[in-house]
Amino acid sequence: ITKMSIKYWGFYASQPCRTIIYIFRRLGIEYEHNEIRPRIDTRSEEFKQTVNKYGKCPVIEHDGVKMIESNAIAKYLCEVFDTDEVLLPKADYKTRQKIDALLDIHGHTLKPLFAASYFELKLNALYFGGKEPTEERKQEVLKSLHDALRDIDDYASESPYLAGDKMTIADVQYYNNVYNLVTLLELRLDDHPNLKEWYNRMSEDAILQELNGLMVESFAKFKEYDFSNVA
16 A cells, blocks of 8 residues: 555544554554544544544545544455455355444444443543442443343354454454453453453454553543543
């Protein structure tokens, strides 16, 4: 590809943003990195007018065309740059359908639940001046999380990776979200043995290990940000 023909906007604390960075690094794609501040930069008029009118990340721009939504970006990058089918098969249609289904489930069910949960249980009070939830509410949220993790445990029981014998972009998306839960909420996976085995296997990946560290550093920077003027 043309050097720096891809621009990226995002932040390491974000699970979907780390998925896109993983693909860049795993496939050796050069890109221009624009680290942004959540709720501050993303909600500015400049960002909405020039990057993403919905005020969300990740965003990439390739050859002058801006692209949004992490699942769509991930599949685009793999279609264009993953010539060896490292993360996304091209002609194995049944596996491809399973990957697409996993990404859809992640996008419309799991990610909204997970993100809302660690915001309510941890981030709201820690960084945004919100109130701590009651113990009853905490247990209610944790039950919902474990119910969802049980579904992932079922997927992980069928093969080494969620869609088969090879790691795919579905594994990366799911792993980054589970890592956020394990790290931010100190959530234990002992009740989900298949999920735990898959999680430990994924955790051996050197790129994911580096991104995990950058995620922790990114959240630590939240203490430096002034969120008082953002909703």
